[in-house]
Amino acid sequence: MRDPRIERLADLIAGYSLDLQEGQVYRIDGEDVSIPLAVALYAAAIRRGAHPYTRITPSGLEEIALEEASDEQLAYIPEPEQIATEQLDAWTSLWGTINTRSLTRVDSERRRLQLSTHYRMVNRRWDRISSGDLAWCGTLYPTQAHAQDAEMSLSEYEDFVHGACHTREGDDPIAHWRAMSETLGARARELEGVRELQITGPGTDLRLVVEGRRWLPSDGKHNMPDGEVFTSPVESGTSGEIFFAFPSVFQGQEVENVRLRFEDGAVVHAEATVGQKYLRSLLDTDSGARVLGEVAFGLNYEIDRFTRDILFDEKIGGTMHVALGGGFDEAGTENKSDLHWDLICDLREEGEVYGELVWKAGSFLSEPEPAVERV
Amino acid sequence: MHRRLAEVLVGYSTEVRQGDTVRIESYNTSALPVMRETYGAALRAGGHPTTNLVLEENDETLYKEGRDHQLDWISPDQRWTFEHGDVWIIFDAVTNTKRLSNVDPERISRRLAARRPLQSLYLERSARGEFRWLICGSACEASAQDAGMSLRQYELVLARAAFLDQDDPVAAWMQFGERLERVGDFLDGVRELRIVGEDTDLKLGVEDRTWIRSKGLRNFPDGEVFTGPHETSVEGTIRFSFPAMMRGRQADDVRLRFEGGEVVEATAKRGQDFLREMVGMDDGARRVGEFAFGLNESISEYTGNLLLDEKIGGTVHLALGLSVPGTGGTNESGLHWDMVCDLREGGEVYADGELVYRDGAFFDGAN
Numbered sequence: 001m002r003d004p005r006i007e008r009l010a011d012l013i014a015g016y017s018l019d020l021q022e023g024q025v026y027r028i029d030g031e032d033v034s035i036p037l038a039v040a041l042y043a044a045a046i047r048r049g050a051h052p053y054t055r056i057t058p059s060g061l062e063e064i065a066l067e068e069a070s071d072e073q074l075a076y077i078p079e080p081e082q083i084a085t086e087q088l089d090a091w092t093s094l095w096g097t098i099n100t101r102s103l104t105r106v107d108s109e110r111r112r113l114q115l116s117t118h119y120r121m122v123n124r125r126w127d128r129i130s131s132g133d134l135a136w137c138g139t140l141y142p143t144q145a146h147a148q149d150a151e152m153s154l155s156e157y158e159d160f161v162h163g164a165c166h167t168r169e170g171d172d173p174i175a176h177w178r179a180m181s182e183t184l185g186a187r188a189r190e191l192e193g194v195r196e197l198q199i200t201g202p203g204t205d206l207r208l209v210v211e212g213r214r215w216l217p218s219d220g221k222h223n224m225p226d227g228e229v230f231t232s233p234v235e236s237g238t239s240g241e242i243f244f245a246f247p248s249v250f251q252g253q254e255v256e257n258v259r260l261r262f263e264d265g266a267v268v269h270a271e272a273t274v275g276q277k278y279l280r281s282l283l284d285t286d287s288g289a290r291v292l293g294e295v296a297f298g299l300n301y302e303i304d305r306f307t308r309d310i311l312f313d314e315k316i317g318g319t320m321h322v323a324l325g326g327g328f329d330e331a332g333t334e335n336k337s338d339l340h341w342d343l344i345c346d347l348r349e350e351g352e353v354y355g356e357l358v359w360k361a362g363s364f365l366s367e368p369e370p371a372v373e374r375v
Numbered sequence: 376m377h378r379r380l381a382e383v384l385v386g387y388s389t390e391v392r393q394g395d396t397v398r399i400e401s402y403n404t405s406a407l408p409v410m411r412e413t414y415g416a417a418l419r420a421g422g423h424p425t426t427n428l429v430l431e432e433n434d435e436t437l438y439k440e441g442r443d444h445q446l447d448w449i450s451p452d453q454r455w456t457f458e459h460g461d462v463w464i465i466f467d468a469v470t471n472t473k474r475l476s477n478v479d480p481e482r483i484s485r486r487l488a489a490r491r492p493l494q495s496l497y498l499e500r501s502a503r504g505e506f507r508w509l510i511c512g513s514a515c516e517a518s519a520q521d522a523g524m525s526l527r528q529y530e531l532v533l534a535r536a537a538f539l540d541q542d543d544p545v546a547a548w549m550q551f552g553e554r555l556e557r558v559g560d561f562l563d564g565v566r567e568l569r570i571v572g573e574d575t576d577l578k579l580g581v582e583d584r585t586w587i588r589s590k591g592l593r594n595f596p597d598g599e600v601f602t603g604p605h606e607t608s609v610e611g612t613i614r615f616s617f618p619a620m621m622r623g624r625q626a627d628d629v630r631l632r633f634e635g636g637e638v639v640e641a642t643a644k645r646g647q648d649f650l651r652e653m654v655g656m657d658d659g660a661r662r663v664g665e666f667a668f669g670l671n672e673s674i675s676e677y678t679g680n681l682l683l684d685e686k687i688g689g690t691v692h693l694a695l696g697l698s699v700p701g702t703g704g705t706n707e708s709g710l711h712w713d714m715v716c717d718l719r720e721g722g723e724v725y726a727d728g729e730l731v732y733r734d735g736a737f738f739d740g741a742n
Contacts, residue, residue: 025451032428042433051445055452057427058426061426078423080425080455
């Protein structure tokens with residue numbers, strides 16, 4: 001049965017996120033569970049005069065590759081994949097999966113090799129996204145597996161996803177995201193006047209230097225749903241303590257109640273009640289892994305709960321998140337770590353953020369100054 | 376059974392070797408288990424497999440809503456596979472075999488015409504041994520329904536046709552291949568064939584054309600020997616016993632009359648407009664690009680799936696349109712439409728005037 005919300009989501013991605021144009025070559029990637037959204041995106045692209053095609057793979061292939069492939073096969077990048085990365089005009093990744101933990105028990109060395117092959121392509125893709133040659137948007141087709149992680153039924157989870165994307169019945173998604181883009185853009189410009197942020201909350205008193213860094217709005221172009229403003233803080237400027245109330249799931253492994261202490265920008269003490277060893281191994285990824293590459297405000301207030309999926313969790317309205325590891329070139333980062341691990345700090349109850357005091361209990365204290373109309 | 380099939384496809388049909396690129400595709404999700412097994416088997420053989428589902432729903436959208444430039448477009452993945460790939464395996468599992476019944480036939484012929492250069496290219500690469508493609512039968516509810524049986528029954532029909540019910544399927548295919556060689560050796564010496572059956576009396580010139588022994592390498596299951604007859608030689612009439620299927624459309628009880636190699640009369644009890652549109656697609660669509668004997672006796676009943684029906688032991692089929700490179704045929708067309716004529720009850724074949732085949736079987740040696 002067709003879900004009109006899925007068609008609305010597809011129209012939003014094709015029309016707003018990617019702004020697909022006549023004649024553009026557009027690829028839709030995903031696992032078989034995401035077929036309904038892939039079909040809707042294909043139709044939306046056809047209606048816009050683009051040239052869509054799919055790369056829909058059976059779920060479970062990564063596991064088979066980990067069992068059967070040689071190291072050389074795991075490191076292999078097919079030529080059509082390189083061609084796509086170099087030449088596509090637009091691209092959508094559908095992240096829905098049939099089992100979010102299917103790779104939890106695989107050989108981690110081999111998995112690292114498999115992922116590094118994947119990231120070689122993703123990094124090149126980002127070069128083209130950053131230079132404006134490629135429009136890319138990642139999104140999620142709601143499945144039972146993701147609903148289960150979020151501790152909801154599938155129909156509840158679908159309502160949640162479409163709420164977060166503003167693709168419910170009666171919504172005007174494109175108008176919503178255009179307005180959101182304005183607001184986030186204005187907030188980002190305002191934050192560019194701040195030299196230092198101090199974040200306080202339960203177990204948290206952290207100072208970050210953001211002077212000279214660029215704040216960027218995440219306004220639904222690269223992720224759907226979206227809703228954050230972020231930057232890469234000055235590498236040596238972080239000091240103090242931060243506590244992450246939400247569990248963090250990274251590559252299928254969970255770490256809970258993480259506490260970090262920073263001195264001169266780097267983590268000097270780290271503990272977790274669950275996954276302590278894993279936390280330490282991630283911090284040892286490389287020299288940049290102990291340094292923050294991102295600080296961000298989650299501003300999508302339709303996302304009101306933790307779901308164990310970073311696409312949603314990092315945008316929870318009223319939270320902040322920081323990422324250990326590599327930062328963003330466009331923000332002015334100097335951290336080139338291979339790690340990028342988002343950790344979410346809930347500030348909704350008693351969190352405060354000072355430049356001057358700008359944020360209290362989950363919200364900025366004032367509306368951003370309206371954007372100056374640019375002609 | 377999926378793993379067994381996958382091993383045959385990778386080890387025997389396409390002979391995947393170290394470093395080969397292997398594209399594995401299907402039209403719907405019922406082939407997912409066998410796609411996974413084939414992916415694993417290709418890795419074990421040292422290949423570099425990639426997978427994709429070519430979604431049927433998208434085809435419908437393209438035909439109904441796509442503009443001409445979109446219909447004519449070929450995706451970079453597909454182009455690369457046909458131009459540079461080593462192996463391409465597609466499972467013909469579908470969701471609804473009649474899904475394109477209400478699509479304007481002109482749209483279908485336009486798309487076929489646009490793909491013609493690429494199709495010619497991959498058939499030529501295949502004839503030169505540079506590209507190993509394989510269309511593999513795959514059980515699905517839609518095909519079972521067309522065959523008038525359950526999915527479980529259809530799976531058995533398919534397994535039997537593919538010799539997967541035998542102890543050593545690869546050995547069975549090798550042995551069957553030797554039989555196809557004998558039929559081919561006999562046909563290599565024939566100048567003219569005459570096919571006689573109900574409402575059928577057709578002559579074809581085949582002198583010096585190459586008969587290809589089709590042993591499970593490009594189709595699976597398989598079992599036919601085919602060539603491209605001389606383009607101007609076909610004379611007479613033929614009536615096809617089974618509905619002619621093409622891209623989810625069909626024409627029933629097709630009768631063709633040929634003069635000088637060209638169709639001069641084409642009628643169908645149902646699907647007449649579609650038949651006319653296809654035959655009128657281009658000049659080559661009126662000529663015969665392929666003539667073949669179906670020789671797989673493990674396939675006995677009509678299922679409505681051409682992949683199986685054209686191999687039924689005791690049938691012949693011809694295709695209007697494109698010749699298959701390597702046969703010596705020179706016909707060019709965007710069309711290649713196979714139609715099957717059952718000779719098992721009273722059918723006869725004469726080779727250079729001599730009766731060599733009756734009731735679906737060659738008289739001597741060959742069978």
